[in-house]
Amino acid sequence: MKIAIVGQGVIGISTALAILKKFPKAAITVFGDRSFDKTTSFGPAGLFRLDKYENKAWAKATFDYLAEIEKEFPGSETGVKLLSGHIQSNEKYNLETQEKNYGDIVYNFRWLSDPGPSKYCIHYTAYASEGRLYVPWLRKQCEKIGSCEFVTRKIDSLQSLASEGFEIVINCAGLDAGKLAGDDNSVFPVRGVAFYVDAPWHKHFNYRDFGTFTIPMSDCVLVGSLKQPNRSDLDITDLDRDDIWKRYLELHPSLKGAKVLAEWSGLRPDRPSIRIEKSSMKDKNGKNFLKKVMALNIAIIGQGVSGTSTALAILEIHPSMKITLFADRPFNDTCSYGPGGHFEVMEAEHKKWGLISFERFAKLEKEFGSKIGVKYVSGFVQSDNATFMEKMEDFNADIVHNYRKMNSREMKHIFAEPLKYGIHYSTYSTQGRLYVPWLKSECEKYGAKFIRREIYSIEELADEGFDIVINCAGLHGGLVAKDDNEMSPLRGIAFEIDAPGFKHFSFSELETFVIPLDNTVLAGTVRQPGRYDRTITEEDRREVLHRIYKLHPTLKSHKILQEWCGLRPCRDSVRLERQSRKRRIAIIGAGVIGISTTLAIVEEYGMDVEITVFSDLPFEKTTSWGPAGLHRIDNGMYRKWGNLTFQRYSNLFRDIGGTTGIQKLSGNIVSEDIEKLKLQERNYADIVYDFHFLSPRELLQFNSERTNLSGIHFTAFTTEGRKYVPWMTERLKGFGVQFVQRHVLNVLELINEGFDVVVNCAGLRGGEVANDGDAKNVYPIRGVLFQVDAPWQKQFLYEDFTTFTIPTIESVYMGTVKEINGMSTQVSPEERENVRHKYIKLQPAFRNVSIISEWVGFRPMRDPIRLEAIPFNNDLIIHNYGHGGNGFTLSWGCALEVVDLIKSHFN
Incomplete structure (x- = not known):
C-alpha cells in the first residue's frame, strides 16, 4: 500500500503514525513545503480543549493516546505533560459548552464555588503538548515502525501524486489544504501571538474567555492570545504586545515585570467544520483517476478471441496484473482460427458490449487495418422474417454506419433470389487467424504468459494461488464451471473462394453468407446446431455450396481454395457473472x-x-x-x-x-x-x-x-x-x-x-x-x-x-x-x-x-x-x-x- 500524506505538521505526522500502527507494511511518504520550524505546529504549546461537540469521539481518542504517551515516555522527549488549571468567563454558557464537550474526558472537571475575577470558572486536569518536541517525537516513532519517508517538496495538486503511483493521497496541508483540494475556499487563518515568559512559579494553565491564556511549559510560561481571525501577517506589533499584556495583567498581576524570553506568532488553519472525508480524485476533464491496484495473479482459461481480448482489456487498464492464459490445444485447432467474423448484435442485453466492441474495431482499423485482420466493409442482409429484421434494426441501427432499409428494386439488383426484406449497413469484419495472434502479441508485451495445458475446473487454478480465475473456455466453459450444462455447439462450414472482385458482404437470414477478405471471399453457413463433428462430408459440401450459389450464382465459376469447419460455443444467454469461490x-x-x-x-x-x-x-x-x-x-x-x-x-x-x-x-x-x-x-x-x-x-x-x-x-x-x-x-x-x-x-x-x-x-x-x-x-x-x-x-x-x-x-x-x-x-x-x-x-x-x-x-x-x-x-x-x-x-x-x-x- 503506497500512501502520500501532504503536510508535516501534527495532523500529517499523527495520521502517518496511526496508519503505520495499523498497517506496518504500508509505504508512506510525508511531504512538506518548508522546514518544520517554519510550520504552525512548531508553535510553543497546545492545551487539550474541544470547541465543537461533534468532534468529541476524535478528542477522546487523542486524550487516551496522550495518556499512554505520558505514562510511558518522559515529557522531556515527547513534550507531553499533565497540567491542571482554570478557564474563566463572565458568560456561563461558554463554560457549560466546555463541560458538555469534554467534561467527561478530562480529569477532575468541576465548577469553582468562588470563581474570582470572572463570574464563572471551571477547573480540570488535562494534557498539554509542546509542538516543537511532540511532532519530532511522532516522526521518530514513524521511522521506527516501518517505511516512512519525509520529503521537503511543494505539492501543487493531489492529482500529481496520484499520477506518481500513490494509491492513497491524504490532504493534511493545513492552511493550504482547501486550495490543494481544489474545491474548498472555506479555510481561513486564526492568528495567534505568544510570549515565552520567565515565571517558574506559575504551575497552572489559565484561560480567560478563550482569548487570553497562560500555559506552563518545560522551561518557561507561555502567555498569549489565540483569537485573531483572518489576520495573515506574522509581525508582532507594539499594539499586539500592549493589548495582550494589558489583558493578562488584569488576570495575573504577579506577572508584571516578568522577563520576556522570546516571541512567537503563527496562523492556525480553521474551517466552519473539520473536513475529514473520502473522495475520488478527478482529472482536469472531471473523470475519476484510475485507481492503482495490487498486482493480482489472474488465470484465464481459453486462448481464443474471448480469452485474449479479456486479457488485453485488463492489461491496458491495469498493466501491473500478472496474467496467465491456459489452452488445451494449439490455436489453429480452435474455433477462433476461423477465417472471418462479421459484426452484428442479436440480443438486447448484448447491445452495450457490442457498442464498445464496435468503437474498438473502428480505432484498430484506423491504426492497423487489414494487417491485424480488421476490415471496414459494407453490404446487405435479406430475410423473409419481419421480426428478425426488426431485431436487426433495434439492436444495430444506432451502432453500425449507414444503416437503411432496401427497396424492392435494390433487392432485385443485389440478390439472385430476393426475399421480402433487406437492409444495408457498414460495419467491421475480423479474420481470427490474424486478429487473435495480434491480441496475443500485445498481451505478451505486458508480460502475459500463454501455457498449453488442459484445465478441468476453476477450483484447480484457485487452489494454485490465482487471485482471480476467468472462464473463457468456450464450448468447454460449462464443464470447467462444473455447474452449467447449457452449452451446445453451433456448427459452421466455410469455404475460402478465389473471388477478388467481391467487395460487399451478403447474408441471407444470417445463415448463409459471403464476406470479402483481402483478395478472396469467405462463403458458408453457421446454423447447424447440435452437431459436434468437424468432418465436412460430401453431403455437407453439396448443401452449403447450394446455398452459397443460390445467394450469389456467379461464385460457381470461382475456385475453392480451402475449406473449414468449426464449432461455435452457444448458450441461450451469454454467461458473464462474478462468482466468489470459497x-x-x-x-x-x-x-x-x-x-x-x-x-x-x-x-x-x-x-x-x-x-x-x-x-x-x-x-x-x-x-x-x-x-x-x-x-x-x-x-x-x-x-x-x-x-x-x-x-x-x-x-x-x-x-x-x-x-x-x-x-x-x-x-x-x-x-x-x-x-x-x-x-x-x-x-x-x-x-x-x-x-x-x-x-x-x-x-x-x-x-x-x-x-x-x-x-x-x-x-x-x-x-x-x-x-x-x-x-x-x-x-x-x-x-x-x-x-x-x-x-x-x-x-x-x-x-x-x-x-x-x-x-x-x-x-x-x-x-x-x-x-x-x-x-x-x-x-x-x-x-x-x-x-x-x-x-x-x-x-x-x-x-x-x-x-x-x-x-x-x-x-x-x-x-x-x-x-x-x-x-x-x-x-x-x-x-x-x-x-x-x-x-x-x-x-x-x-x-x-x-x-x-x-x-x-x-x-x-x-x-x-x-x-x-x-x-x-x-x-x-x-x-x-x-x-x-x-x-x-x-x-x-x-x-x-x-x-x-x-x-x-x-x-
Whole structure:
C-alpha cells in the first residue's frame, strides 16, 4: 500500500503514525513545503480543549493516546505533560459548552464555588503538548515502525501524486489544504501571538474567555492570545504586545515585570467544520483517476478471441496484473482460427458490449487495418422474417454506419433470389487467424504468459494461488464451471473462394453468407446446431455450396481454395457473472481463543468459507482444557470484548444450559487492597450482575483476623474449558471445518500453502508463530488447580486475586494462577501446602477436604493483548493471542473483532 500524506505538521505526522500502527507494511511518504520550524505546529504549546461537540469521539481518542504517551515516555522527549488549571468567563454558557464537550474526558472537571475575577470558572486536569518536541517525537516513532519517508517538496495538486503511483493521497496541508483540494475556499487563518515568559512559579494553565491564556511549559510560561481571525501577517506589533499584556495583567498581576524570553506568532488553519472525508480524485476533464491496484495473479482459461481480448482489456487498464492464459490445444485447432467474423448484435442485453466492441474495431482499423485482420466493409442482409429484421434494426441501427432499409428494386439488383426484406449497413469484419495472434502479441508485451495445458475446473487454478480465475473456455466453459450444462455447439462450414472482385458482404437470414477478405471471399453457413463433428462430408459440401450459389450464382465459376469447419460455443444467454469461490481460512490454535474465533467466522459466513484449524497438541494437553474460568476483566481497556463475551455466555446459558460447560455463579472477592477492588468495579461492575461492595457485617462470613479486609460480591458465568471447547468443536465439524494436528512453524507457512487468511491464535507460541520478533513479549503465567471434595461449596471465592475456589457443574476447584514465568508441570508439596494453608485460613471448613486430582497450566500473557490485522500481498494475517488469565472472559469479543477484520479485508 503506497500512501502520500501532504503536510508535516501534527495532523500529517499523527495520521502517518496511526496508519503505520495499523498497517506496518504500508509505504508512506510525508511531504512538506518548508522546514518544520517554519510550520504552525512548531508553535510553543497546545492545551487539550474541544470547541465543537461533534468532534468529541476524535478528542477522546487523542486524550487516551496522550495518556499512554505520558505514562510511558518522559515529557522531556515527547513534550507531553499533565497540567491542571482554570478557564474563566463572565458568560456561563461558554463554560457549560466546555463541560458538555469534554467534561467527561478530562480529569477532575468541576465548577469553582468562588470563581474570582470572572463570574464563572471551571477547573480540570488535562494534557498539554509542546509542538516543537511532540511532532519530532511522532516522526521518530514513524521511522521506527516501518517505511516512512519525509520529503521537503511543494505539492501543487493531489492529482500529481496520484499520477506518481500513490494509491492513497491524504490532504493534511493545513492552511493550504482547501486550495490543494481544489474545491474548498472555506479555510481561513486564526492568528495567534505568544510570549515565552520567565515565571517558574506559575504551575497552572489559565484561560480567560478563550482569548487570553497562560500555559506552563518545560522551561518557561507561555502567555498569549489565540483569537485573531483572518489576520495573515506574522509581525508582532507594539499594539499586539500592549493589548495582550494589558489583558493578562488584569488576570495575573504577579506577572508584571516578568522577563520576556522570546516571541512567537503563527496562523492556525480553521474551517466552519473539520473536513475529514473520502473522495475520488478527478482529472482536469472531471473523470475519476484510475485507481492503482495490487498486482493480482489472474488465470484465464481459453486462448481464443474471448480469452485474449479479456486479457488485453485488463492489461491496458491495469498493466501491473500478472496474467496467465491456459489452452488445451494449439490455436489453429480452435474455433477462433476461423477465417472471418462479421459484426452484428442479436440480443438486447448484448447491445452495450457490442457498442464498445464496435468503437474498438473502428480505432484498430484506423491504426492497423487489414494487417491485424480488421476490415471496414459494407453490404446487405435479406430475410423473409419481419421480426428478425426488426431485431436487426433495434439492436444495430444506432451502432453500425449507414444503416437503411432496401427497396424492392435494390433487392432485385443485389440478390439472385430476393426475399421480402433487406437492409444495408457498414460495419467491421475480423479474420481470427490474424486478429487473435495480434491480441496475443500485445498481451505478451505486458508480460502475459500463454501455457498449453488442459484445465478441468476453476477450483484447480484457485487452489494454485490465482487471485482471480476467468472462464473463457468456450464450448468447454460449462464443464470447467462444473455447474452449467447449457452449452451446445453451433456448427459452421466455410469455404475460402478465389473471388477478388467481391467487395460487399451478403447474408441471407444470417445463415448463409459471403464476406470479402483481402483478395478472396469467405462463403458458408453457421446454423447447424447440435452437431459436434468437424468432418465436412460430401453431403455437407453439396448443401452449403447450394446455398452459397443460390445467394450469389456467379461464385460457381470461382475456385475453392480451402475449406473449414468449426464449432461455435452457444448458450441461450451469454454467461458473464462474478462468482466468489470459497475463501480459505487457517486458524492456528485449537484452544478457547482459536475455536471461538473459528465459530464466530462460521456464524458469519456459514459454508461460504473453508476453514482448517491447526493444533500441535491434542486438546487435553492445552491450557484451555483447564477446569474452570470465572468471568472477570483484569484490564479496563478490554471491557468491550469482555461485555460481548458475557452476553454470549448469558444467551448460551439461557438457551442451552450446562451442557456447554457454562454456569451462572455468585461469589466474592476479598482483599486488603481496596484500590484493586475499586479497579474491579471500574472494569466490569456494569457488565456482571449484582455487583456491590461487602458491608462489615457481610465480611464476617470469612474467617480473617485482618481488620482492613474489604470485599466485593457479584454474579457472573464460569466456563469449563473441557466441556465448552469440545461443544464448540462439535458444532464446527457440522459445518465442515477441518481439524489437523500439525506443528505450524509460522504464519507464512500457511500463506504459502494458499490460505487467504491466517489467524494466529497460538497462545503461548503466538509470538513465535508470528515470526516478527514478538516472541520476547509473550510469557507464561503458571496456574495450579486442585479438584477437591467439597460439594457444599456453591459460590466462588477469591482471596487477594491469587488463591480461589470455583465450583463447576460437577465439582469444586481450589488453586492459584499468578506465578509469572513459572514452567514446572509438576505440583510440589510446598505449593500444595501453601495453597491449602491460605485457603483454610479464609474458610476453615476446607481443612479436611480431600484432593481428587491436580492440574497445572500455563496462561499465555502479553501486555497488551495482540489483536491486529496485517495485510500480506493480497492475503491477510491476523494475530489474536496473549490473553493471559482472561482467555475465556474475552474469547468471544475478540473472535467478533477478528470477524470484523476479515469482513473489512474481503470487502
